[in-house]
Amino acid sequence: MAFRLIxxxxxxxxxxxxxxxxxxxxxxxxxxxxxxxxxYANKLIDPKLGQYRFRIGNYRIIFDLEGDDIIILRVSHRSEIYK
Known part of the structure; x- marks a missing residue:
């Protein structure tokens, strides 16, 4: 089952x-x-940012899962994403 990116x-x-x-x-x-x-995801410790993250090299994608939807919240370099 493929999820939908939002x-x-x-x-x-x-x-x-x-x-x-x-x-x-x-x-x-x-x-x-x-x-x-x-x-591929890792659960985040701090739920204020989002539920999960993907790692793509030095970049991180913070996202939530809602049913069949992947809600992309942030995309940034690892040095900036958690600030």
Missing amino acids: YTQKAVDDINELDSVVKKRVGKKLEKFKENPLQ
Whole structure:
């Protein structure tokens, strides 16, 4: 079962700020991750940010799961994402 990706406005803004090479990499990985997101995800300790994260190199994607939807909350470099 494939999940559906839904992006918050903040996530869209984050993605638009990324380098084009990183943007392409993130897009490819998200397409792969949506087939079975919990296989690739780590649960976050602090639920204020979101429920889970994906790691793509030095970038992190913070997201929540709601039914069959993956709600992408933030996309940023690991040095910035948790601030």
